Structures are given as structure tokens and as C-alpha cells.
Amino acid sequence: xxxxxxTEKDKSLTxxxxxxxxxxxxxxxxxxxxxxxxHGGGSYGHPIADKYNLSEGxxxxxxxxxxxxxHQAMVALNSLLIESLLSYSVPAISVAxxxxxxxxxxxxxxMNLSNLRHYLEKGITPVSFGDVVPDRSRGFSILSGDQLAxxxxxxxxxxxxxxxxxxxxxxTSNPKLDRTARLVELLSLKDIEENIRLGGSLSTDVxxxxxxxxxxxxxxxxxxxxxxIVNASKPDIIFKTLRGERVTGTLLVK
Amino acid sequence: xxxxxxTEKDKSLTxxxxxxxxxxxxxxxxxxxxxxxxHGGGSYGHPIADKYNLSEGxxxxxxxxxxxxxHQAMVALNSLLIESLLSYSVPAISVAxxxxxxxxxxxxxxMNLSNLRHYLEKGITPVSFGDVVPDRSRGFSILSGDQLAxxxxxxxxxxxxxxxxxxxxxxTSNPKLDRTARLVELLSLKDIEENIRLGGSLSTDVxxxxxxxxxxxxxxxxxxxxxxIVNASKPDIIFKTLRGERVTGTLLVK
Numbered sequence: 001x002x003x004x005x006x007t008e009k010d011k012s013l014t015x016x017x018x019x020x021x022x023x024x025x026x027x028x029x030x031x032x033x034x035x036x037x038x039h040g041g042g043s044y045g046h047p048i049a050d051k052y053n054l055s056e057g058x059x060x061x062x063x064x065x066x067x068x069x070x071h072q073a074m075v076a077l078n079s080l081l082i083e084s085l086l087s088y089s090v091p092a093i094s095v096a097x098x099x100x101x102x103x104x105x106x107x108x109x110x111m112n113l114s115n116l117r118h119y120l121e122k123g124i125t126p127v128s129f130g131d132v133v134p135d136r137s138r139g140f141s142i143l144s145g146d147q148l149a150x151x152x153x154x155x156x157x158x159x160x161x162x163x164x165x166x167x168x169x170x171x172t173s174n175p176k177l178d179r180t181a182r183l184v185e186l187l188s189l190k191d192i193e194e195n196i197r198l199g200g201s202l203s204t205d206v207x208x209x210x211x212x213x214x215x216x217x218x219x220x221x222x223x224x225x226x227x228x229i230v231n232a233s234k235p236d237i238i239f240k241t242l243r244g245e246r247v248t249g250t251l252l253v254k
Numbered sequence: 255x256x257x258x259x260x261t262e263k264d265k266s267l268t269x270x271x272x273x274x275x276x277x278x279x280x281x282x283x284x285x286x287x288x289x290x291x292x293h294g295g296g297s298y299g300h301p302i303a304d305k306y307n308l309s310e311g312x313x314x315x316x317x318x319x320x321x322x323x324x325h326q327a328m329v330a331l332n333s334l335l336i337e338s339l340l341s342y343s344v345p346a347i348s349v350a351x352x353x354x355x356x357x358x359x360x361x362x363x364x365m366n367l368s369n370l371r372h373y374l375e376k377g378i379t380p381v382s383f384g385d386v387v388p389d390r391s392r393g394f395s396i397l398s399g400d401q402l403a404x405x406x407x408x409x410x411x412x413x414x415x416x417x418x419x420x421x422x423x424x425x426t427s428n429p430k431l432d433r434t435a436r437l438v439e440l441l442s443l444k445d446i447e448e449n450i451r452l453g454g455s456l457s458t459d460v461x462x463x464x465x466x467x468x469x470x471x472x473x474x475x476x477x478x479x480x481x482x483i484v485n486a487s488k489p490d491i492i493f494k495t496l497r498g499e500r501v502t503g504t505l506l507v508k
Binding site for chain 2: 100
């Protein structure tokens, strides 16, 4: 669940309560038992991380309080989601990457998934999030929800990896700026690799947040995990996607 | 920090804001850099865990939502503490045992401390808590803050383990019921082992919460960690204890 879906991205520390409530209901109604949710930071994590320059790495002791504040902002957002899910009887448990994940230069190197596996076996839905985590080279790193979700999918042998964002999928150009942008419904691993090799000059828009999602998705695609990029801001799309029904969006295949 | 210190123990889901604020200030002023805080559940964790019979183990799928709700109640209490600590510029980070600790019949068997060690090295103060955690035999178990704190002290080679409670220390009988109860200022490992062997018939009150603390403390005592049981409900006691100053309380020694 993208940060732009669960928060008001332009208003600091403001949740999108309507989306949170609706998505909680859709997730509850879909009834998928083996599910891990991951959400981004949106207007919770990013403004504080930026204030303390955490995206450039950890280089000064004055950033320590920023590390703590960024994490706590993410916990606050996560709690809103968990409480909403609990109100729809989804047995959701907060799982903070900063407690069990270590990165090196921003990439996950250590991740102990014993507890997560246990939750999935027992029918509990772990809810994790983009977080600030210990980093071997940099001290601390921002770990994106995109990287985390793809890594969970890989390590736990997921069938599917679903990115819920605030547009319908991958477009030929940025649909928020270009009215002629067309949705790309099917994207193959070969297309993506070609696009990355040519520096994004093919006819897909892989800038900004979309680029990160696709780069992470590639690792999951390579082992045959089905990746879907769909619009979580529109009603019923996540419900239908979880139920395996056909929806508007981009399907990434090997 | 005992649940009876940071919450109003008799009022469901009610923090003791005065104690939380005062303790945050005392911790900030003490300036101890290598510190892990652990708090109990008080009126947050216990009522929900009791409602779903979680202390008797996990035996029915209807308890799953209770596991999730108990954890989330603890996250809510933990967030109040973290936010208070941050307001006094203590770089506090929430560390939930349910993300990295597994028990068997209620006793910790697996605990990956890499992330905690990293936080301590960087001057961050991890704040953990009694929690509901995966259990190999029972499905889930309630892990007490008392067990957790003693285990952290052992695994991380702490110099000291401090239990902050709502009375002055270990008494000859329950000071809340018996006006003739006297404070025991020094308690040796031998005294405690004798007491446990004789079923608590020696002249110390080791019932209820105190019993759990002392049983856990024994493991730390055996390897030479100094254990102090002091009154965290009274002003300045935690400040002085952290500073290594002499305070009223019970000192446990090998």
C-alpha cells in the first residue's frame, strides 16, 4: 500500500482515513488468510527523514534523534492501519523492520523471518512498513516498503506481489502530467530489462515511485512471482485483486 | 518499568501520564547512553490477554484476534512512552519482542539481538515491553517484561538490571497489607535460593509480581550482574539509580 494511498501525501503527518478504512474493509472481505501487508511512509516518514537528511545516510550524531522520530512517525501511521484492520476483525500485528532487518548500503542483508512465518502459519496478518533500519556501512538507511515487500515475497515464496498505488498502473508516460498517457496492461521481464538497459527510453514511464517499484519487482518476477500494480485509491480494486478477479492495472510476468 | 508505574493498574487502558512524563525527564537528565528500557503491560496488556485467556496458552482460533489486540494495546502504551522520551530528546526506538523473540512454554528460546546491539552502539535507547510472542509449544505466550529485561541483561552483558516498581523494594511481608512489613535492603543469591527452596517461607515477601522479578533476577545475579529493585513511582529514585547514587531500595548481589 503506497504512502500516497494511506496518507495525504502533501499534508505532513496526515493519514488518508477514508482509504485506510475502505482498504481495511476490502482486505477483511477478501478473506485472504496468508497475507502480509506492507505500507509506505507518505507524509509520515518522508518529511522527518528529509528534515534530518536521512536519505543521504547517517553521518552525524545530530541525526540520531531524527532516526528515532522517523521510526516513531511510521509506528503512528502503522497503528492507525492496525486499529482499522482490527475493527474489521482482521488479526493484524505490527512488524517493524527496524527490529529484525539490517541493510548494507540500503539493501537488505539480514532478515530473520521466523516470527513472520509463525504469524502466517497461525492465520495472523503481519503489517510491516518502510522504516529506518540499521545499515552496516551507513549506520542507518531508509528501507522502502517497495524493497521490503519484494523481499518478503521472495523469502517467503509468495504466489503474488501486489503494489497498490494511486494511479491505475504503469503508463506510457506520467498520467498526472500527460493526457495522452496510455496504461500498459502487460509488461514482461524482457521489456523491463530492455527499458532499464536503455535508461528508460522505451515507451513506459518508470520515473519516481514507479521506478522503485518496478526495480524491486524484477527480483520477484525472475523467480516466477506474479506482480500486479493496481490502483488502491479506487474502491474494490484491492478486494478484486486479492480475490484473483480481473482488474484494470499492470500485470508483470516473467 | 513496572506496569503499575506507567499505567493506572485498576483502570483499563489508562496510562499514568504523570509517571511517564517524570520518568522520561529523569532518564533524559541521567544521561545514561547505554540503556535499554523495558516496560510492563499494566492496564493495557493484561485485561485484553485475560479476556482471551492468553495466559493459559493458545488453544483456539478465536484467540487469534486477542493475540493481535493484546499486542496492539502494548504498542499503544509503548508509543506514549516513546513520544514522551522523544519530547525530552531521548532518542528512543520501539522494539517489539513479538518481531524477534520466540518462546517455548513461555521461556525465551530464540532472540536475535543484532538490531538492538546496533542501536546501543549508535547511542539509541531501545524501548521494549512485555508482549505476546510466538511460542513453539503453545502457539503464543505472554512474555513478561521481567523475563525480557533479565534476558537482555544476560545476553548483552549488562552491568546492572534495575526493576522500577511501585513500592520501595522487597519487604518482609506485603507492605500494602501489613504495616509491620520491613524493607530488605540487601538480598544475597544464597538467601533467594534458600527462600525459593523453602517455598517462600523465609522472611521476605516474594509473592505476585515480586516473585516473578526475583526469579528472573536470579539468572542475572548468577553471572554477577548487579540487580536493584527500586521505587519508580517516587520522584528522583530512577534518576539517582541511573547515576549510581545511593537510594532506598533492595540490592540483590551474588
